[in-house]
Amino acid sequence: xxxxxxxxxxxxxxxxxxxxxxxxxxxxxxxxxxxxxxxxxxxxxxxxxxxxxxxxxxxxxxxxxxxxxxxxxxxxxxxxxxxxxxxxxxxxxxxxxxxxxxxxxxxxxxxxxxxxxxxxxxxxxxxxxxxxxxxxxxxxxxxxxxxxxxxxxxxxxxxxxxxxxxxxxxxxxxxxxxxxxxxxxxxxxxxxxxxxxxxxxxxxxxxxxxxxxxxxxxxxxxxxxxxxxxxxxxxxxxxxxxxxxxxxxxxxxxxxxxxxxxxxxx
Amino acid sequence: xxxxxxxxxxxxxxxxxxxxxxxxxxxxxxxxxxxxxxxxxxxxxxxxxxxxxxxxxxxxxxxxxxxxxxxxxxxxxxxxxxxxxxxxxxxxxxxxxxxxxxxxxxxxxxxxxxxxxxxxxxxxxxxxxxxxxxxxxxxxxxxxxxxxxxxxxxxxxxxxxxxxxxxxxxxxxxxxxxxxxxxxxxxxxxxxxxxxxxxxxxxxxxxxxxxxxxxxxxxxxxxxxxxxxxxxxxxxxxxxxxxxxxxxxxxxxxxxxxxxxxxxxxxxxxxxxx
Numbered sequence: 001x002x003x004x005x006x007x008x009x010x011x012x013x014x015x016x017x018x019x020x021x022x023x024x025x026x027x028x029x030x031x032x033x034x035x036x037x038x039x040x041x042x043x044x045x046x047x048x049x050x051x052x053x054x055x056x057x058x059x060x061x062x063x064x065x066x067x068x069x070x071x072x073x074x075x076x077x078x079x080x081x082x083x084x085x086x087x088x089x090x091x092x093x094x095x096x097x098x099x100x101x102x103x104x105x106x107x108x109x110x111x112x113x114x115x116x117x118x119x120x121x122x123x124x125x126x127x128x129x130x131x132x133x134x135x136x137x138x139x140x141x142x143x144x145x146x147x148x149x150x151x152x153x154x155x156x157x158x159x160x161x162x163x164x165x166x167x168x169x170x171x172x173x174x175x176x177x178x179x180x181x182x183x184x185x186x187x188x189x190x191x192x193x194x195x196x197x198x199x200x201x202x203x204x205x206x207x208x209x210x211x212x213x214x215x216x217x218x219x220x221x222x223x224x225x226x227x228x229x230x231x232x233x234x235x236x237x238x239x240x241x242x243x244x245x246x247x248x249x250x251x252x253x254x255x256x257x258x259x260x261x262x263x264x265x266x
Numbered sequence: 267x268x269x270x271x272x273x274x275x276x277x278x279x280x281x282x283x284x285x286x287x288x289x290x291x292x293x294x295x296x297x298x299x300x301x302x303x304x305x306x307x308x309x310x311x312x313x314x315x316x317x318x319x320x321x322x323x324x325x326x327x328x329x330x331x332x333x334x335x336x337x338x339x340x341x342x343x344x345x346x347x348x349x350x351x352x353x354x355x356x357x358x359x360x361x362x363x364x365x366x367x368x369x370x371x372x373x374x375x376x377x378x379x380x381x382x383x384x385x386x387x388x389x390x391x392x393x394x395x396x397x398x399x400x401x402x403x404x405x406x407x408x409x410x411x412x413x414x415x416x417x418x419x420x421x422x423x424x425x426x427x428x429x430x431x432x433x434x435x436x437x438x439x440x441x442x443x444x445x446x447x448x449x450x451x452x453x454x455x456x457x458x459x460x461x462x463x464x465x466x467x468x469x470x471x472x473x474x475x476x477x478x479x480x481x482x483x484x485x486x487x488x489x490x491x492x493x494x495x496x497x498x499x500x501x502x503x504x505x506x507x508x509x510x511x512x513x514x515x516x517x518x519x520x521x522x523x524x525x526x527x528x529x530x531x532x533x534x535x536x537x538x539x540x
Binding site: 048050074075076077078079081082084086087088089090091092093101102104105109112113154157161 | 438440441443444445446447448449450451453454457458459462463466
């Protein structure tokens with residue numbers, strides 16, 4: 001179980017995270033929602049220590065994540081994979097090499113440095129790509145792919161880490177609606193099939209409602225909602241999103257294809 | 267809502283800003299004055315240039331037709347030596363510049379003191395021209411191509427390392443973050459986050475330096491650091507203009523060939539997307 005206790009992150013006098021406490025049961029698909037700048041990214045990046053919290057504690061079972069350093073910290077990062085809004089692939093390397101980056105935590109340094117990945121790792125990489133429907137792109141340079149394809153490569157990279165948790169930081173914010181669906185479906189599959197815990201920052205309330213088991217609302221660095229998607233009323237959402245509420249609630253769900261369009265695609 | 271008419275007529279927004287011609291005119295006048303005033307101070311007289319023109323024409327006439335004077339094998343050998351000096355010098359510079367570039371990059375070495383010291387050291391080495399380095403090395407290792415090679419290497423190591431460190435600092439940091447997020451070590455962050463971005467830039471810089479070093483290696487030959495420059499200097503000294511022009515042509519053709527090859531290589535290195 002992932003336990004976050006009184007987590008605070010301060011930048012000077014302003015607080016990006018303010019006394020956030022949260023427990024996450026393994027296997028959950030948790031959506032972190034809130035307006036831009038609410039502290040969603042800060043929360044996720046504190047969990048794998050890409051950003052250092054100012055105060056508070058993070059525990060994973062008996063492991064005190066906040067006190068880790070060196071090899072132990074790297075091992076923890078291996079166990080909680082991150083998916084980035086901008087995919088963060090190595091553009092000049094091919095797709096399979098990018099996926100195999102996920103094996104760095106499992107591979108001897110000399111093998112990794114020379115990119116002499118083991119046969120097993122390569123097979124694992126190809127299997128992951130096949131699962132995401134992009135095995136045919138394995139030899140392409142990563143920066144030649146579309147956004148949706150790149151994000152699926154990033155998911156494969158995360159899978160190869162064999163993580164316990166996946167932290168997805170706005171994974172679909174740079175994607176078109178169709179690619180968004182594909183990527184969210186992939187995250188859902190991983191959650192269901194492998195039982196990996198997924199923590200996903202989402203701006204779109206619609207996506208959050210349709211994919212997550214549990215929603216956590218953050219506003220101005222504070223935890224303001226924690227419950228099932230059904231419990232999130234429009235009134236709460238309005239409070240959560242403030243001025244942006246109209247964008248995420250009142251509009252027709254732009255992310256789902258209209259029925260006619262779906263029929264045309266089929 | 268339309269914007270107000272007042273906004274339309276305010277200069278600098280929709281209309282081009284009103285700029286006077288006074289400033290450019292003043293700069294031109296001032297520059298001319300500085301130039302003219304400098305002539306008597308430095309003892310430059312236009313008359314000497316005017317009188318010398320006939321001399322220049324005479325020299326050009328004496329250069330034709332270029333001829334090797336039966337020394338082609340000797341000159342060709344010297345040309346190869348010049349090329350070797352350029353190539354080996356560039357490679358030696360690269361060997362040292364590569365690690366130094368990382369040392370001088372702020373996003374790799376967080377220590378401000380190390381960063382600052384390495385930057386200063388590189389700047390110092392860089393500010394001394396290869397010709398001066400050649401004079402120094404000739405005194406250290408004696409006349410010949412070894413001194414030339416060392417001169418090229420020392421003069422370039424600073425510039426190459428500086429370019430490297432700048433390329434490293436402006437590299438996209440997202441892949442670096444990705445490597446960190448999978449649990450990669452600091453070394454792996456550099457290996458996979460930075461190196462793939464840096465290598466093509468570095469290789470392309472090397473090719474460019476090799477090109478320009480072919481020219482430098484000719485010059486430093488004059489002070490005894492080996493190669494074709496020495497012959498060129500000798501032929502000019504004994505007023506063998508036909509052979510001098512032949513040597514100049516040899517260098518020109520070689521540089522042109524290297525330019526053409528390295529341009530292709532660099533284009534291939536950078537690679538095309540899509």
